[in-house]
Amino acid sequence: MVTIRDVGKHAGVSVATVSRYLNDKGYVSEETKNVLKKSIQELGYKPNQMARSLSTKKTNIIGLLVPDITNPFFPELAKAVEETAFSNGYTVVLCNSSEQQEKEKHYIQSLQQNYAAGLIVTTNYTEAEYYRHIKLPIVALDRRLDPTIPTVTTNNVEGAKMATNYLLEQGCKHILCIRGPQGIGVAEDRMKGFLEVVNNAQDIQVETITSPFEFTEAEQKAFNILSAFPTIDGVFAASDASAIGAMKAAQSLGRKIPDDIQIVGFDGISLGALVTPELTTVAQDIYHLGKVATELLLKKIKEEPIDNHLIELPTELVIRRSTK
């Protein structure tokens, strides 16, 4: 294996000079730089990344912490983060916490001990104390952790208002809201938008249930409430996953979509276009969300100034066949 010593010898300079060059620390003349570049190429020298990391206390690793990789929203996000990071010379470590706080803590510790360059977080434990003590550059994605932490999210209140207004325009009179888990920012914001609209509407009856952003539980809960209230003619679900669960429930009760009941989801996952009928949804630009968050993190890593600590991306109502 070629060592830093071999490079020095080949280039006719000291090991210290090679080290200064490799670590981009201290003065090396342009001429020497060129000679070193050539020697490194000719010898096929590969710096020992780990030894370098130990001295610089930095790697090119970005951690991406997600709560549930089997929720299709997150793979789509991960792809965007990974591609943006990669084209900037960074490698993404995808950490799936499976909604376990212990695991999340472990991953954060491990990333810090391995000198990760930065961290993108989409945790569901936004209150967790340990986020206050992370010494890495960090960006919150689709979640709000702390006003000091740069955040990229969707304008969830506006998106929910858009969906609810659309159900009213389509003539729905008895609306079921399938909200997301208590305490999760995006779930609270979408609920807030929904309530703002229905509270100002006339002659509207409203039911609300809570479900995780997940198919199976949503289907079960929707089945129960749709059985109990046969007059429900509209559903606003705070995620596409729960909307698709509600769709299955309605169909198994023999309710025709959209004739008997209209359904609007939230997220814009690709799956929404694959179910029958295709799902009307408040689409986030998931790829853009991941890309913007990664670019923001790269700025933090490079200690460049950040103008805007809260970036809220707009949503778009994608009308398909689950509404009239």
Place this chain on the structure above:
Amino acid sequence: MVTIRDVGKHAGVSVATVSRYLNDKGYVSEETKNVLKKSIQELGYKPNQMARSLSTKKTNIIGLLVPDITNPFFPELAKAVEETAFSNGYTVVLCNSSEQQEKEKHYIQSLQQNYAAGLIVTTNYTEAEYYRHIKLPIVALDRRLDPTIPTVTTNNVEGAKMATNYLLEQGCKHILCIRGPQGIGVAEDRMKGFLEVVNNAQDIQVETITSPFEFTEAEQKAFNILSAFPTIDGVFAASDASAIGAMKAAQSLGRKIPDDIQIVGFDGISLGALVTPELTTVAQDIYHLGKVATELLLKKIKEEPIDNHLIELPTELVIRRSTK
């Protein structure tokens, strides 16, 4: 920060002894071990993982290389690998190559340079030369790389035979096979199983198209061939993703499923139960597949003997509503 020196001082032993203890190398008496354990606890000493890795040339990181994280098969697999690894004290780095060979190469290099403990690979570039030179413990998952590399896969030939026989039993006479990409082992095996059955059947007409394991392209291609051959009454798709694409194509042509056309997929992703009608499929036990591969890799990492270099898990025909 507490150092190895502080631990030695506190325990009344030399730094070399602490180092021998921490790296599990060389003799340390049981008594000293107990004293050291206590000192480490009392002082809250945390070993610098990276410095340790540099001396042991090993970390507790397992790389998982997947070709496309947005194909729902892979997040389900990743979850299994991650949970099995985690409960054994390992951390998983998920590397998504987005089907790019350059990226795959980069990830493998980076994992090696960072002293990953091992690698689980589900690449689509099974011929790639660089797999022959990897110096890490490696397990191939759902793909065959090399007879010397332990492999966990599904019995794809048998699964495909089961699906095709079922379509024949259901009375299909004109069958479309949507095969997977040329040169990918699982795609070839599923094709082989399909052909074995139809070549031995009487009065059966067969069409074949090739599609990646992905929705959109499968939908388009299925649309074209279903338009050209209105008598096609059965589809065997080599993945659930392409089966769901075919389903959408059939529906947009006004063909009733399963009355006019019956469809069977392959994989058993959760999504299959969410589409309408629910998809009949050759289900792999995806979680089990990931778990077994991880356990096999852990054996290799610990240099334990491996009895079986090719583990083929059985499949199960899950009959839902896309067949009669």
